[in-house]
Amino acid sequence: MLTGMKITEAVDGLRQKKFSAEELTKAHVNAINKLNDRINAYITVTADAAIEQAKAADQKLAAGDAPALTGIPLAIKDLFCTKGVKTTAASRILENFVPPYESTVTANLLRDGAVFLGKVNLDEFAMGSGNLNSAFGAVENPWKRQGEDTFLVPGGSSGGSAAAVAAQMAMGATGTDTGGSIRQPAAYCGITGIKPTYGRCSRWGIIAYASSLDQAGPMGKSVEDCAIMLQSMAGFDPKDSTSVDKEVPDYRAACNRSLKGMKVGIPMEYRVPGLSPEIEAVWQQGINWLKEAGCEIVDVSLPHTKHGLATYYIIAPAEASSNLARYDGVRYGRRVDGASLDELYANTRGAGFGDEVKRRILMGTYVLSAGYYDAYYLRAQKVRKLINQDFMNVFDKVDVLLTPTAPTAAFAKGENQEDPVQMYLNDIFTVPASMAGVPGLALPAGLSSQGLPLGLQLLGRPFGEETLFAVGSAMEKAANFTHKPTLRAGGSL
Amino acid sequence: MGAELTDKILDKKIVQRVAKLSSLAVKEDELAIYAADLGGIINWMEQLNGVDITDVQPMVGTEIAQLRLREDVVTDGDCKEDVLSNAPERIADFYAVPKVVE
Numbered sequence: 001m002l003t004g005m006k007i008t009e010a011v012d013g014l015r016q017k018k019f020s021a022e023e024l025t026k027a028h029v030n031a032i033n034k035l036n037d038r039i040n041a042y043i044t045v046t047a048d049a050a051i052e053q054a055k056a057a058d059q060k061l062a063a064g065d066a067p068a069l070t071g072i073p074l075a076i077k078d079l080f081c082t083k084g085v086k087t088t089a090a091s092r093i094l095e096n097f098v099p100p101y102e103s104t105v106t107a108n109l110l111r112d113g114a115v116f117l118g119k120v121n122l123d124e125f126a127m128g129s130g131n132l133n134s135a136f137g138a139v140e141n142p143w144k145r146q147g148e149d150t151f152l153v154p155g156g157s158s159g160g161s162a163a164a165v166a167a168q169m170a171m172g173a174t175g176t177d178t179g180g181s182i183r184q185p186a187a188y189c190g191i192t193g194i195k196p197t198y199g200r201c202s203r204w205g206i207i208a209y210a211s212s213l214d215q216a217g218p219m220g221k222s223v224e225d226c227a228i229m230l231q232s233m234a235g236f237d238p239k240d241s242t243s244v245d246k247e248v249p250d251y252r253a254a255c256n257r258s259l260k261g262m263k264v265g266i267p268m269e270y271r272v273p274g275l276s277p278e279i280e281a282v283w284q285q286g287i288n289w290l291k292e293a294g295c296e297i298v299d300v301s302l303p304h305t306k307h308g309l310a311t312y313y314i315i316a317p318a319e320a321s322s323n324l325a326r327y328d329g330v331r332y333g334r335r336v337d338g339a340s341l342d343e344l345y346a347n348t349r350g351a352g353f354g355d356e357v358k359r360r361i362l363m364g365t366y367v368l369s370a371g372y373y374d375a376y377y378l379r380a381q382k383v384r385k386l387i388n389q390d391f392m393n394v395f396d397k398v399d400v401l402l403t404p405t406a407p408t409a410a411f412a413k414g415e416n417q418e419d420p421v422q423m424y425l426n427d428i429f430t431v432p433a434s435m436a437g438v439p440g441l442a443l444p445a446g447l448s449s450q451g452l453p454l455g456l457q458l459l460g461r462p463f464g465e466e467t468l469f470a471v472g473s474a475m476e477k478a479a480n481f482t483h484k485p486t487l488r489a490g491g492s493l
Numbered sequence: 494m495g496a497e498l499t500d501k502i503l504d505k506k507i508v509q510r511v512a513k514l515s516s517l518a519v520k521e522d523e524l525a526i527y528a529a530d531l532g533g534i535i536n537w538m539e540q541l542n543g544v545d546i547t548d549v550q551p552m553v554g555t556e557i558a559q560l561r562l563r564e565d566v567v568t569d570g571d572c573k574e575d576v577l578s579n580a581p582e583r584i585a586d587f588y589a590v591p592k593v594v595e
Contacts, residue, residue, distance in 0.1 A: 100575035198555040212554040242558040310538045321515060328516070330588050332579030341590050342516070350518030358517055359530055362508065365515045366531065376538065381551030383544050388552055420530055421537045437555025462557055 002027035003168035003489040007072055007225040010171060014061055014071050021061065021071025025054035025115050028073045031169045031489035032117065039487060041154075041164040043078050043136045044086050045118040053115040060113060069232055070113030075170035077161050078119035079126055080106045080216070081205040085116075089207045090124045090134040093333045093352030103205025104237045105174060105216045112232040117170055121160030124354045125324065126181055126209045129426040131159025132413065133356040141189060141410050142167040142485035146451040152410040155185030155426075161219050162189035168489035172220040172229050176206060178213045179312050180406075180430025183442035186219055187405035187455025190444040190485065192472070193219040194226050195430075197462045198437035199244035201230075202237030210319035211242075213312075213434050223443060223472040227251035230465065246463060254466035255473040259293045262471065265300035265398035270429060272306075272407065279404045279454055282446045286402055286456045289478035290471070298398050302390040307383050308432035313424055314367050314380035315435075320357075321364030327352065359420065384435050391436040395461045400471050403429050405442040405455035433459045441468040444481040453483070504528070 002024050005013065013019055029047045036042050050073060057071035081087050081099035088094045102110070110116075123133040130153035131139040139159040141152040143166070154163040158175030162185035165173050175182040177195035186193030194217045201216040208214060218229030231252065236245040266287060271280070287297055329335035329348030336351045338344040353361070367376035394401065407428055416422050433440045438459055445456040456475065460468045484491070505524040508531065512519040519527065573586060582589040 097579055100572070100578055197557065199558045238561075238563065241560060242554065244558050304544070307541055307544055310540050313534065314538060314541075325516075329581060330590055333581070335581035338591065341593050343518075344591055345516040346518040349516055350520075353517070358519075359527065361515050361517060362511050362527060363531060363534060366507075366511045366535075369511065369514060376541075378551055379541055379544075379546060381553065382546040382549040383541055385549050385552035386544065386546070388556070419533065421533055437557050 001490045003031050005171070006221045007171050007228055008222065010072060011068060011228070021054040021057035021115065022051060024071060025050050025073045025117070028117055028170060031167070035167055035169055035487060035489065039140045039142060039163050039167055039169070040137050041120050041139055041160040041167065041169055042075070042118045043088055043090065043121050043160070046085055046116060050115050050117050057113055057115060067112040068228055069109060071115060072113070072171055073115045073117050074109065075117050075120045075161060075164040075173040076106055077122055077158055077174050077176060079122060079176055079207045080174060081207070082106055082116070082119065085119065087119065087207070088136070090122045090136055091352065091354065091357070092135045093327045093348070095135065095334060097332050099205070101205060104202035104239060105206065105233045108232050108235065109174070114232070120164050120173060123157035123159065124357050125207065125320070126157040126176055126178055127320070127356050127360055128156040129180070129184060129423055130411070131156040131185070132417070133354055135354060138413060139163050140487070142487035143190060143410060143452055144486040151413045153188065153413055155188035155406070155410065157181040158185045158219060162186055162191055162193070165189070165191045165219055165221060166485050167487050172218060172225055174216060174233070175219045176214055176216050177434065178210050178316060179434050180427040182217045182219055183430045183440055183457055184406045184426060186442040187444070187453065188410035190453030190481065190483065191219055191221060192223055192226050192441070192443045193217060194230060194441040194465065194468065195434070195439060196230060196234060196465055197439045199242050200234050200439070200463070200465070202235070202240040202243050204237055204239040208323040210316040211323060212319060213316060223441070223469055223476050224252060224255050227255055227469050249466055251465060251469050254469040257466070257470035259290070259295050259471060259474050262295045262400065263298050263398040264290050264295045264471070265298050265394050265401045267300050267302045267305065267394070267401055267403060269302050269305045270403045272428065274407070275404070276408055278448050279407065282454045282456065283402070283404050286445055286475060289475055290402065293474045293478070300394045300398060300401070302394060302432065304383065304386040304390050305432045308387055308435055309424055309428055311380045311383045311387065311435060312427070312431045313363070314376050315384060317360040317364030318368050318377050319364070321361045321368065324357070324361055387432055388436040391433070391438055400464070400467055401459040403457045403459065405429060405457040409448045409450070409452035409454055429457060438462055439465050439468055441472045443472055443476055443479070445475065445479045446481070447483055
């Protein structure tokens with residue numbers, strides 16, 4: 001099965017002429033045709049363009065000297081602007097938006113020969129943890145609880161990306177992570193994903209949610225696949241004022257580094273009350289694997305981490321309320337008329353945004369408004385500093401931190417939904433690293449008793465991606481996670 | 494302070510004021526829902542009042558990137574049609590909006 005391969009295998013297979021890029025892309029288009037009606041991972045499928053790109057890739061491969069991703073079919077989160085291809089952010093307000101430009105990250109992937117299968121679903125403007133807040137419908141997690149057909153969420157916000165990779169409807173996908181939006185869906189769908197250091201990938205052309213937190217990253221079937229993708233996606237971009245001018249190291253080579261003498265921190269604050277015993281067991285298993293690989297395990301403390309979520313839900317909505325002010329029905333997007341210009345703005349935004357987006361805009365406007373700014377926003381920025389200092393302090397002592405990725409396995413549609421705060425708790429383990437801007441890698445480590453994937457998270461120093469790839473590769477070998485979801489290309493559906 | 498703020502957010506008038514600041518049309522029956530939702534979130538955020546932030550400088554961004562200066566030169570342009578290509582309504586080379594000045 002061509003769709004069952006990893007990118008590393010396809011890169012070799014294409015060069016050994018075992019199959020063509022066109023065959024590889026067509027196999028994935030077939031999988032999308034078969035599965036997307038049910039899974040709803042893709043908002044827009046660009047099958048014809050993909051096949052054209054694949055044919056061009058075959059020519060490049062035949063000529064030799066083709067870049068690494070030549071002919072590799074990928075899914076692009078519908079938050080990345082793609083020139084001439086509708087980009088919606090899963091919002092009604094952008095339902096017909098066709099960008100006249102290409103985001104830097106997707107331009108980098110195209111430069112390196114990648115084939116784009118289409119644009120994948122997400123929570124509206126990347127706000128959510130279950131992909132339930134999409135104007136284009138929820139995404140179904142390809143995994144099922146044993147003996148059940150319950151609709152489980154794929155996580156969010158990069159839920160379409162995670163589901164597409166897990167169901168073999170793409171070899172890899174781009175995601176974005178503001179508070180866990182790559183790592184948590186990767187965990188729920190049994191795949192691997194990395195949120196790089198803030199500033200590693202350009203944010204130019206990515207529809208903004210919370211600018212001081214948003215970061216693009218790859219989601220794939222293995223640590224090495226993510227390394228290959230990040231190699232292409234990362235790099236300095238003068239068009240993003242927060243992009244960091246630092247050479248991109250050889251991430252794939254880093255996957256084979258030895259872990260001898262490496263120090264791994266276990267932050268005690270992540271042992272939260274109510275942590276599922278199964279997650280606790282997988283975490284302990286991960287500790288044992290790293291010990292066996294020659295790492296020294298060190299207990300560490302991140303005392304302010306427990307305030308990460310509350311801080312996040314002040315800072316992110318504040319930035320969102322400012323970023324989303326641009327959607328006013330004048331220059332692009334949906335317009336709902338009104339008697340005056342002010343009414344046109346309010347009607348357009350009232351009709352164009354979904355509930356969670358409106359909730360966060362209201363929240364953000366509230367915490368930034370006169371009389372409340374110091375009590376909430378300024379206080380949150382100070383607590384963020386304390387969270388950041390916690391990380392910098394522990395990274396004086398250890399090279400990497402090991403934690404669970406999410407407090408539970410994938411939950412069912414309808415669970416956790418009544419209370420927004422309950423929903424926010426899904427991000428409890430991923431948010432603190434976002435606050436500090438440090439990189440985080442999530443990978444599958446085992447199955448729950450109900451047969452659902454459980455993930456572990458590695459956090460590194462700023463620009464410590466190579467260490468994450470090295471440690472992640474060792475854990476991946478030890479975990480030998482070869483389970484497959486129920487819904488997938490070549491599966492039962 | 495916490496209790497006072499919480500009481501205030503539960504007031505629909507506050508939601509109405511914030512909705513106006515946000516340029517969001519919110520229906521009368523939605524006001525109560527947002528008031529309850531936001532009240533719950535604000536309540537939960539009050540936990541930050543227990544953190545000692547004496548002498549802590551606020552963190553702006555992640556402090557990883559350094560702001561740069563660039564040459565003061567034109568980097569893009571000559572793309573009027575691209576810029577206007579998504580306009581919901583346009584007249585010639587302008588975005589069209591309802592009359593603002595009587």
